[in-house]
Amino acid sequence: MKPNYNSITFLGTGTSQGIPIIGCTDPVCLSNNPKDKRLRCSALINYNGLDILLDCGTDFRTQMLRENKANVDAVLLTHEHTDHVGGLDDLRPINFIKKQDIPIYGLNRTLDDIKIRYSYAFSKNKYPGAPGFQLFPVKDVFNIKNIKITPIHVLHGKLPILGYKIGNLSYITDASFIDEKEMDKIFNSEILVLNSLRLEEHHSHFNLDQALQVIDKVKPKKSYLTHISYQLGFHEEIEKNLPSNVFLAYDGLELNF
Numbered sequence: 001m002k003p004n005y006n007s008i009t010f011l012g013t014g015t016s017q018g019i020p021i022i023g024c025t026d027p028v029c030l031s032n033n034p035k036d037k038r039l040r041c042s043a044l045i046n047y048n049g050l051d052i053l054l055d056c057g058t059d060f061r062t063q064m065l066r067e068n069k070a071n072v073d074a075v076l077l078t079h080e081h082t083d084h085v086g087g088l089d090d091l092r093p094i095n096f097i098k099k100q101d102i103p104i105y106g107l108n109r110t111l112d113d114i115k116i117r118y119s120y121a122f123s124k125n126k127y128p129g130a131p132g133f134q135l136f137p138v139k140d141v142f143n144i145k146n147i148k149i150t151p152i153h154v155l156h157g158k159l160p161i162l163g164y165k166i167g168n169l170s171y172i173t174d175a176s177f178i179d180e181k182e183m184d185k186i187f188n189s190e191i192l193v194l195n196s197l198r199l200e201e202h203h204s205h206f207n208l209d210q211a212l213q214v215i216d217k218v219k220p221k222k223s224y225l226t227h228i229s230y231q232l233g234f235h236e237e238i239e240k241n242l243p244s245n246v247f248l249a250y251d252g253l254e255l256n257f
Helices: 060-066 088-098 108-117 180-186 208-218 235-239
Strands: 007-012 042-047 050-054 074-076 102-106 133-137 142-144 147-156 159-166 169-172 191-195 222-226 246-248 254-256
Touching (some): 007 060, 042 169, 060 088, 088 102, 102 108, 102 142, 108 133, 147 169, 147 180, 159 180, 169 180, 180 208, 191 208, 235 246
Parallel strands (some): 050 074, 074 102, 169 191
Antiparallel strands (some): 007 042, 007 254, 042 050, 142 147, 147 159, 159 169
């Protein structure tokens, strides 16, 4: 029997500027539908009782307070862009509650960026109120407390970044290309989370058509689109035209798997 406590909560489903964008007068930015308001892209997975954060962007504090969440056992970083790592300092209260450093996993390049960006967290004479991180480079499959994590190597334009598979859930954001070997990792996932920036093509993100092509190829039971810009359109209008097993994720959406 499948455990009923494995879940994913979408903390944010927006692109790097969120929706609405400051000063934007597009009708999607002005929408009153809560599902059209998107904070920066992130998710919190609870798997076998472990809270695993996927990216930690600049809206992290707001997201955790909104969802009444107060624990992170580990962080998986897809890459080092600010909308995915800009909230790491806000892990401090969780450090203080747990009285321990928080493990952070990512590519060597991403972790090197974290050391520079948050140099005060790694200082020899660290200020007592600074956050505490343990950095772990990712290459191949690894375990966090006996939970198998499979990295999915994809391209974000020309930049190599990571997606992750935990159990039968695959999470990929900011991708613009996935090769055949990595596609095999996500084939027949129960849930596939995949980025879909807008309708028009983009140099470093899947657009809607490209995301749907990936979904059609790997055939997950259900797919949820994330990292969405206002240029994709209104949530309700886009979702009603999607295939029956494809949905737009929205901030606060929680799924069991």
